[in-house]
Amino acid sequence: MMSMRTILAGAAAALCVAPLSTSHAAWEPSRPVEIIVPAGPGGGADQMARVIQGIVTQHKLMKQSVVVVNKAGGAGGEGFLDMKASPGNPHKLAITLSNLFTTPLATGIPFNWNELTPLAMLALDEFVLWVNAEKPYKTVKEYIAAVKAAPAGQFKMGGTGSKQEDQIITVAVEKAAGVKFAYIPYKGGGEVAVQLVGNHVDSTVNNPIEAVAHWRAGKLRPLCVFDGKQLVYGDKVAGDLGWSSIPTCKSQGLDMEYLMLRGFFMAPKVTAEQVAFYVDLFKKVRETPEWKKLMSDGAFNQTFMVGAEYAKWVATEEKRHEALMKEAGFIAPKQ
Template structure:
């Protein structure tokens, strides 16, 4: 049975224009958004587009105050945000990295010790190889890894992050064992793949896109349920993992959260504001299409439920792969 992480859920909310939460003057001052990663990364890009589109649509009475506090796979920034009052004037990123870091035992707080506001996007994984690789299909790669376990080198980002878990899930679904090699960033992953230091890599479509377009990298498959609808010249022939014989689909996600205990009125105002932004053509043009993202909108209790289901699945997978370090 296929594992599907990051399924699209929908929570309907009446969309309001710019203004204050009913019965309050919220937001009466600029809202700081703590980005727990370095400038220029995927989360930072998402937050800056939220701020820009929010200003264009006049959704926020005042611009967001974006603060980058990176370190510890997001732990430093999220811990900083959690230390602030739950008064609606500090929000931060929600993502599946909180779940993974918690399960690896590297977070000082439980993954769900936040106020869930809204999940905004999904990003898929691909298995990619150099254009001249002897592995022409995903079945070729799997066959080689089965024939000689732990000899096929596959690159990913980090050694205790989401790529490690996703590779473990792929191994379980396909019955193989790779030699996983972690690098500090997606850019380093692609560089080392091109340099011949690894045989394959796990990468998001946006990370591999330029090298695929240049004809230097080929994708053997993508983790989505259906083929990608991005640039047809680049992605039209990329099969899903399921089509290629590996019964698995998965994704990463990003969204917005706040300190535990935020007032319902403030959460509802933020949900409505984010929904208006993500339904706009500006969001599609400036974020989803430009950065090869898939839009979703799952809010509040529905978002928390999805995170809890994801945690249970990830915990089982990590236990089976010997990755679980949390006592």
């Protein structure tokens, strides 16, 4: 792996003297690279894109500059359609979240992920079931009992967006536990966490990074994490507790796993050399201390995948989302 990288880097360095060389050995960007964020400024994907922008700039990992462009319209549909409409453009990357699957399914826009070129999975974002710390329920079991005790549809679950990951998890929890929530969609994850602190909703499935500040301040309580295994970050976060002390939902009798993709795609019809350049770039990004800090702050699952393995993972996830959304009745009717 190292030698491969050294060769690539060396070749890139040699080539930059003669950028118009016909050699296919290594390619590098000849103009600023745009990272298309299919979400608004300030969200998880946007933050990650901007951290990468900062890392690339600061560590001089690339000759050209990185530009972050938000295209949030239509639950990110705008961004995906823009990528689709730039075949062969090697200077555009898209960072994705679960709306890669959910937006086309829920809105019926003409887009599918396999119209783009899969580049790399950088991490997976976790989901945690949160409740207000003032509430008496301390375990998933007590929580489910409380939901069941409340009149049907009176127990409020807050989440980001409608027919997106948070609501999918909510529906899955409903199915798994045989309960019914009133799901209230908000625009951003930070807002959802504050609504929970203010007792305007009764529980949320916020990402770790969105709710951690309130957990540390003793306002929120994590009940379980929607991952197959417990988190690896053992540092103390709130009192004696750390991310690794949160049990998995499955172990608490709530059979649901969900992780959100934080990965990159390129435009259709780009060459293998171009893909290789960015894969190499991301490998370098992952080595930096800034990236490692972001990972531990947000308790991310650091799975890294490229190529066929990545494409296969995405295909499996798409099937799963389609099944989950069909079950929940979230698929847009054909017009």
